[in-house]
Amino acid sequence: MNKEIKTGPIMTALLVAGFVGLFSETALNIALGELSNIFSVDATTIQWLATGYFLTLGILVPVTGILMQKFTTRQMFITSVALSIIGTIVAALAPVFSVLLTARVIQAAGLAIILPLTQNVIFTIFPPNKRGGAMGIMGLVILAGPAFGPTLAGLILDTLSWHWIFWFTIPFLVFSLIFGYIYIPNVNEIRKVSIDILSVILSTIGFGGVVYGVSVGGEFGWTSTTVLSTVIVGFIALILFAIRQTKMDTPMLNLKAFKHPQFVLGLAMNMITFLNMLSMLVVLPMFMQMALLVSAFTTGLILLPGSVLNCILAPTIGRLFDKYGPRAVITPGTILVVIGYALYAQYGTETALWIMVITHIVMMLGIGMVLASVQTNTLNALPKQYYPDGIAISQTSQQVAGAIGIAIMVSIFSAQQASSLADGTTLPVAAASGSSLVFNISLILAIINVILSLLMKKTQ
Template sequence: MNNTARKQLNISQNQQSNTVQTQQFKTGPIMAALFVAGFVGLFSETALNIALGDLSQIFSVSATTIGWLATGYFLTLGILVPVTGILMQKFTTRQMFLTSISLSLIGTLIAAVAPVFSLLLVARVIQAAGLAIALPLTQNVIFTIFPPNKRGAAMGVMGLVMLAGPALGPTIAGLILDTLSWHWIFWVTVPFLLFSLFFGIKYLPNVNEVRKVSIDAVSVILSTIGFGGVVYGFSVSGDAGWTSASVLGSIIIGFAALILFAIRQTKMEMPMLNLRAFKTPLFVIGVISSFITFFNMLSMLVILPMYMQMSLLIAAFTTGLVLLPGSLLNCILAPTIGRLFDKYGPKAVITPGTILVAIGYVFYSQFGTDTALWMIVVTHIVMMLGIGAVLASVQTNTLNSLPKQYYPDGIAITQTIQQVAGAIGIAVIVSLLSAKQNSYLATTANDLPQATAAGSSLVFTIGLVLAVVNVVLSLFMKKPSSH
């Protein structure tokens, strides 16, 4: 090695050392700002679900209409998340963060004082727009400021946030509804958003490379129609029925628009969403595994409380308490799981996780009207440990398989897939549960608890089949070669 090369190497090592020192100094507050914002958004995603029955009476609207407070949230995420890939290249990290927090705060404040249903629905859409920016932005910052051997631990904590938010939402909201009015489901999150705003302004640097990219209007329209149509179609299928013209029409139009969107992206020099990421086999395996994980997880978080309340006849707040140990244990172990991923690689963490999820579904599928609560607690702990091991680790490995310049696109693709999987999962599984309930009630005695148990057993068996597919996929996962 000549002297010039040695000098350049020393300069490079010094720069890396300085960068690491800076990151060690700022990483905690940066992640605190982003994780708190993400937690509040994901908490808001499910917290209001437990109050929908009360809100339907308060605002004098039908159950189908009030359901739009949940559907509208998912729909907004499905439409906006794909656009964030290009926005993260066009605007600075701080600009994106401040926009995200501002939208979340404005939406939350409007929701907290909303006197009519229409204003509450608008507030939910604004809240979801804030989360649609926050989730991809957090992943992008993690993959920019952490080296590959530290990303697992950071993504483990993000996995904690992504699980704890939706899981704790109904429990905390149930407690709030028992003691205060529904408005406090929103007021209680305001201090956390202000904390996130303060830490973000003080500590969050601009970590992304801003490029002069133009936003292609046709791509945005096709993406909106595509993802929006698919999510909308599946979301309303439970009420309208799978054979209704509006359901089939929106799903067919949605898929057609997505095909046109994909074709357009492959022919553009600067695509809105760079689909070349799909040329990486590890990325494709990760995306499929991620879809199954979110499909199963979010539908399970809806079906399990329904089963407990309708089959076992226990109160909403008790339901939340039964599910709390699994959620809390997952929160405690999430950083450790991330560190194990960094140390031993994906297969050592993801494969055991997928096996635990499959075992959980084996027990879930056997539940009936006389299942003991302790059995549900233990099974849920096994399930949440499995999901905790799979969720963040699959995302980390999926994105690690891409070159750095594809991170914004890879993040936008994976986040979109997750939101769409959640929306489709909830719609499909709830529809199947209802269909099984109705067929059971039509052929046997009018026994709703037994009918719900039969429906739950069916959907948990479907979850088991998907979980086994994930076990097989995990065997093909490996640590990506460094780019």
């Protein structure tokens, strides 16, 4: 390893910025009810504060792959943190809903750069036998941000106003900017790449159309013209985008990564994991608040031990991956996730809170074993020159899968709950019935992941 590169400070600067971005992704979820009253907008409109964030990530992450080849690591880092700071300040001062929504888009643009950039830096400054540990620490941040978001936000809402969810993060972003400015070197090779405008447009319509169509499915009905037309247009744009990439000398996103079977296998597992995890982080609090009748802050506390344990064990899991290879870590992880969903699917209105805590610990331990290890193995399957493309493909697919997962699972939850209420049950029983159906569907997907994990091989 290069002696001049100080890996500790570099990782600190990148991961603090990443944590704040991912914290912001979910922290606002707990305040949506309050914000819809403050800004006098309905529940579907306020949901755009979450959906808009995902939509921006889905659109911008593919473009980041080419930007990382065009601009230096330092330029990308400073732009990313500057966007996060501007978005956060505008959000904290937002007088009306439209300003808050715009601020969320600016925040998401910052995160869309920092996530792929961090992975790219890890794969450049660490040798293959140390990447698992480094990705384990990044996995910790990917999980800790969304997991601590609701708990901290619940505490802030109980004691201060919603503006402080944003003000709270500013010192961390400023720290990251200063630290990164001092320590982050330029690790990527700058190439003369031109940004193909048609590719950007097709990618935006493609990913944007699919995420938007699925996001409004619950509101407009899955068979409505708006939903079907945006999803179909999105898919057509993605097909045209893919065809165009194969015809270009220097494509915006090099799809040659798909020629590596272990990369494709890892991508599929990654998408299932994110679809399940992000929808669980939305449906589980709804189940606890509606069926078990606990407060937002208590919900956050119930989810805390699993998240904390995950953070403590993440570096160890990374080292085990480096030492014993992927299957030894990933297959047991997928089995724990299956056990978690099997238990969640059984729970009803009488479930004790301590059981929820233990189940969530099992679930988060499983997800922690799967997430970073799958990502490391997936990218290790590629030659070095494909890292920016492989990272862009995997980050885009997981954000899109997460957005689709939340939209579909929340709409299944709502439909099942409405049908139970129509049969004359109480709201807590109806909410339990809705979440049980969602967790059964997630259970089937989790079982598919166990089977896929058996096909994993160590890649180098």
